[in-house]
Amino acid sequence: MKPDFSAQQFGKVAVMFGGNSAEREVSLNSGQAVLDALHSKGVDAYKFDPAEQPITALVEQGADRVMIMLHGRGGEDGSLQGALQQLNIPYTGSGVLGSALAMDKVHTKQIWQCLGLPTAKYRIADKRRFDAGSCGAIMHELGNVVMVKPAREGSSIGMAKVTSAKLLETAVKQAFDYDRHVLIEQFIDGPEYTVTVLNGVALPSIRMSTPHVFYDYSAKYQDSTTEYFCPSGLSAEWEQRIAALSLQAFEALSCDGWGRVDLMQDTHGEFFLLEANTVPGMTQKSLVPKAAKAAGLSFEDLVLQVLATSLQGRD
Structure with missing residues (x-):
């Protein structure tokens, strides 16, 4: 699975990171790690922060392609992808449609539900017509424990686990600070898994364990108590099943190139797609x-594999 690419064939690469989203800090860390890896492989790469200069500067700088390391809005939602296509500059990862759909948790779940893919029961709260009086009925319908999620934020920003109608009302109103639409999702009590998709291949799954109420921003980026298991402990049969499900879910959203699918496993052993x-x-x-390492791929070679997704044509 190791890449067979020469540094020269990529030309001048703008690694885009930073930006203005709520995930700026994570993006800065991701982007710098990727930039260092590209330099170690001899790739002519440089930093480009769209918070500091306009996208059109890419043309003036002679960028041959863009490696997108912007997380969240403005980098992961299709808007940047559309701008780069208008500038005729190749970029990594999914196109406009796949990026926009995957960024929106509500539309993601609606597509998966229509295709019969397993995903937890949910309701949608709209800031323009949210009725706080409906919280009791929603809690009862969804099993009295729910996750509240802004539709278009990442890194667990704005999320909350709630166990009462009053707490639901508060959590939804707080989530409205991030997005007009909020997903209210049945809580799945069980371990959380993630599957990396790289050029049409599912890498070994990872199981996460945290003492936090759920796998939140702190558990992901700040707390040293979070544990990661890869191999995840699944049987070979279940590993194949979760891989197939993740690939199907990824492709259903018109995503391609590289990405990640997150899932929960309930007490009966069944998997449910999250995002x-x-x-x-x-x-x-x-x-x-971590998944790439389990598959025998170094960080530097992983970065080259991701960069190579910019070589694919766009429909």
Whole structure:
């Protein structure tokens, strides 16, 4: 699975990281790690922070392609992908449609549900017409324990686990600070898994364990108590099943190139899809590099594989 690419064939590469989203800090860490890896492989790469200069500067700088390491809005939601296509500059990862769909947790779940893919029961709260009086009925319908998630944020920003109608009302109103639409999702009590997708191949799954209430921002990036298991402990049969499900879920959203699919396993052993990420983190604590290492791929070779997704044509 190791890449067979020469540094020269990529030309001048702008590694885009930083930006203005709520995930700026994570993006800065991911981008710097990737930039260092590209330099170690002899790739002519440089930093490009769209918070500091306009996208059109890429043309003036003679960038041959862009490696997107922007997490969240403005980098992972299709808007940047569309701008780069207008500038005729190749870029890594999913295109406009796949990026936009995967960024929106509501549309993601609607597509998976329509295709019969397993995903937890949910309701949608719209800031323009949210009725706080409906919280009791929603809690009852969804099993009295739910996750509240802004539709278009990543890194667990704005999320909360709630166990009462009053707490639900508070959590939804707080989530409205991040997004007009909020996903209210049945809580799946069990371990969380993630599967990395790289050029149409599912890498070994990872199981996460944290003493936190759920796998939140702190557990992901700040707390040393979070544990990662890769191999995840699944049987060979279940590893194949979770890999196939993740690939199907990823492709259903028109995603391609590279990314990650997150899942929960309930007490009966069944898996439920949570979300897909089209620009996953690439920090030292990130999941994709851990999966790549389990597959025999160094961080530097993983970065080259991701960069190579910019060589594919766009429909």
